[in-house]
Amino acid sequence: MKKRIVIFEAEGGSDKWLDGHRKDTMPIVKSLKSKGWDAEVLFFRDEWHETIYGYVKDSFDAYISRINPGNLPNGEKIYFDTLRKLSDYGLTGMPHPDAMLNFGAKDALVKLASTDLVPDDTHAYYDIPHFKKTFPISLSYGERVLKQNRGSTGEGIWRIQIADEHTFQPGDTLPLNTKLKCTEAVDNHVEYHTLEAFMTFCEKYIVGDNGMLVDMRFMPRIKEGEIRILLVGDIPIFVVHKKPAEGGDAFSATLFSGAKYTYDDPEKWSDLVSLFLKSLPVISEKLGGFDIPLIWTADFMLDWDENKQDKYVLGEINCSCVGFTSHLDQGIQEKVADEVVKRVESRFA
Ligand SMILES: Nc1ncnc2c1ncn2[C@@H]1O[C@H](COP(=O)(O)OP(=O)(O)O)[C@@H](O)[C@H]1O
Ligand SMILES: [Mg+2]
Structure with a gap:
């Protein structure tokens, strides 16, 4: 064991602070050092991939990935290939690139549809x-949300309602000229389209690398808010309650769309938190058997079960670039460092 950790970052971008790093990166480095470990931050560039691989493979026990794939100018392909090679060589990946892809993709919901977490x-x-x-059949069952896989700002996340004078029976195939009311989560703006025109517009979400559309039931209780758990490994750190703007068609929990955020102690949401912690083994099994991510979030919406009791529905997982800059004074970096040490040490135990 070398007791050395490398952290990867992307150069530039609005998530960087005065020192060129994410604001919560050097605190993690410091915490590792205070525990007698060493840590180094490297910037990833595609043209450096061989040099990086050569330098990192024999000098570090593990890597922490802190790059939003959207911040790499040529996409994540070469970066992920490099991480994969480092993992194959024996480094612990936090997370492994395929874990990032599996946990973070919107179709994680589909892989979890057989659990109680997802309809x-x-x-x-x-x-x-x-x-x-x-989709023309799926929509006959009621209001839907179509989600593209890329981005995380509510762009390409559409609430779809039927706005037609005709009514339909569940199981019907809706005619292509059915009128739809479409609301996009990025800013809650509304557009009216025929089913045919809207489906043609949506083709762009399906084509290309990792393209897909997830089709999910609309959860009307989203107006009571989206509930985000932030975790370090399996330790819940805080809960963010994000309430969409009041009124109209607003259903988006993104800050830009006017949603209001409240930070709570995990104890305030203990039902949800313990449900989620209990589900971790099945989540990681269904998402490819990887270790759970190091720093990650899971977002939930409320629903009712058959007995009219509250029930929580998973909306998405984020794990490729989650930070905790809003909570630096609370020592989360210590928990991150402890988790990193624990994971590496367990490999050598
Ligand atoms: N099934 C759903 N029912 C109701 N609202 C939803 C549903 N799925 C997503 N939303 C709303 O749309 C927003 C954006 O969707 P999300 O899946 O989080 O994508 P993004 O990656 O863009 O954040 C959510 O924050 C939530 O407010
Ligand atoms: Mg989201």
Whole structure:
């Protein structure tokens, strides 16, 4: 064991602070050092991939990935390949790139649809013909949300309502000229389209690397807010309650759209938190058997079960670039360092 950790960051971007790093990166480095470990931060550039691999493989026990793939100018391909090679060589990945892909992709919901965390009528479309054939039937069952896989700002996340004078029976195939009311989560703006025109517009979400559309039931209780748990490994750190702007068609919990955020202690949401912790083994099994991410979030919406009791529905997981800059004074960096040490030491135990 070398007791050395490398942290990868991307150069530049609005998430960086005065020292060029994410504001919560050097605090993690410091915490590791205070525990007698060493840590170094490296910037990843595609053209450096061989040099980075050569330098890192024999000098470090583990890597922490702190890059939003959207911040790499040429996408994540070479970066992820490099991380994969480092993991194959024996370094602990926090997280492994395939864990990032599996946990963070929107179709994680579909993989979890057989659990109590996600409604079982949640589907994914990976090709255009399947989308065009199935979505007109899916919509006959009620209001839906279509989610693109890329981005995390509510862009390409559409609430779809039928705005047609005709009514339909569940199981019908809606005609292509059915009128739809479409609200986008990025800013809650509304557009009216025919089903055919809207599905054609959505083709762009399906094409390209990791393209897909997830089709999920609309959860009306989103107006009571989205509930985000932030975790370090399996330790819940805080809960953010994000309430969409009041009124109209607003359903978005993003800050930009006007949602209000409140930070709570995990104890205030103990039902949800303990449900989630209990589900971790099945979540990691269904998402490919990887270790759970190091710093990550899970977002939930409220629903009712058959007995009219509160029930929580998973909306998405984020794990590729989660930070805790709002809580630096609370020593979360210590918990991160402890978790890192624990994971590496367990490999050598
Ligand atoms: N099934 C749903 N029912 C109601 N609202 C939803 C649903 N899925 C997403 N939303 C709303 O849309 C917002 C953006 O969707 P999300 O899946 O979090 O994508 P993003 O990656 O863009 O954050 C959420 O914060 C939530 O307010
Ligand atoms: Mg979100």
